[in-house]
Amino acid sequence: MSALLEAEGVVAGYGDIEIVHGFGFAAAEGEVTALVGANGAGKTTLMRALAGVLPLAAGALRFAGRDIAAARAHARVEAGIVLVPEGRLIFPHMSVAENLRIGAINPRARRDRARTADEVYALFPRLAERRRQLGGTLSGGEQQMLALGRGLMAKPRLLLLDEPTLGLAPIMAKLIFSTIERLSEGGLTIVIAEQDVGQTLGIADRAYVIENGRLALAGAGAALLDDPRVKAAYLGL
Numbered sequence: 001m002s003a004l005l006e007a008e009g010v011v012a013g014y015g016d017i018e019i020v021h022g023f024g025f026a027a028a029e030g031e032v033t034a035l036v037g038a039n040g041a042g043k044t045t046l047m048r049a050l051a052g053v054l055p056l057a058a059g060a061l062r063f064a065g066r067d068i069a070a071a072r073a074h075a076r077v078e079a080g081i082v083l084v085p086e087g088r089l090i091f092p093h094m095s096v097a098e099n100l101r102i103g104a105i106n107p108r109a110r111r112d113r114a115r116t117a118d119e120v121y122a123l124f125p126r127l128a129e130r131r132r133q134l135g136g137t138l139s140g141g142e143q144q145m146l147a148l149g150r151g152l153m154a155k156p157r158l159l160l161l162d163e164p165t166l167g168l169a170p171i172m173a174k175l176i177f178s179t180i181e182r183l184s185e186g187g188l189t190i191v192i193a194e195q196d197v198g199q200t201l202g203i204a205d206r207a208y209v210i211e212n213g214r215l216a217l218a219g220a221g222a223a224l225l226d227d228p229r230v231k232a233a234y235l236g237l
Helices: 043-051 073-079 096-103 113-123 125-129 140-153 170-185 197-203 221-225 228-235
Strands: 003-014 017-028 032-036 058-063 081-084 158-162 189-194 206-211 214-220
Touching: 003 043, 003 189, 017 032, 017 043, 017 058, 017 189, 017 206, 017 214, 032 043, 032 170, 032 197, 032 221, 043 081, 043 158, 043 189, 073 081, 081 140, 096 113, 096 140, 113 125, 113 140, 125 140, 140 158, 140 170, 170 189, 170 197, 189 197, 197 221, 197 228, 206 221, 214 221
Parallel strands: 032 189, 032 206, 081 158, 158 189
Antiparallel strands: 003 017, 003 058, 206 214
């Protein structure tokens, strides 16, 4: 499949502190692309740079063949690039339904807001049961469902998932991974950054290992899952 997102030589960080050093990868349309690595490897910085939350210090970034390196975050959302951030960052004093409505704030998504909300509730029945409940009173797993649902409300062409299972109980993490697979089977292009290397490589079509802000390994998810270097460094095998 053709690449929906292409990053070349991406350099990003915070002020004078460079975290990502010339990283490059491609995300094929309709596939799950994984960015895996240890805590502090630069995954979140890279994801924020892809979403436009952080500016690129250098490098090229193309989405659907268009140069977006200088595009603001809101313009990327309007184009179809949506980030579900690490830590969920839901609005705790707003209801589930209100949190979802905010996800559809861009004009392209607003037109289909009611229908998209029905789709999110069908994907996460627990959110439908709690639609009037305040976001801050939900469990960690339910908040992650809400964060993911809010991202889907923006009608993404490319969904960026940053550490979607961080801090979740194993049963909830399994649910999130199965949901990602369902979304991919429906044709959504997904880039996921995760510390859970084993589970992530198990669902990824293609994966990139990031170490100290640099590309260390790349290949098919299944191939990297069976790679002795990955097993030794990340799976304890």
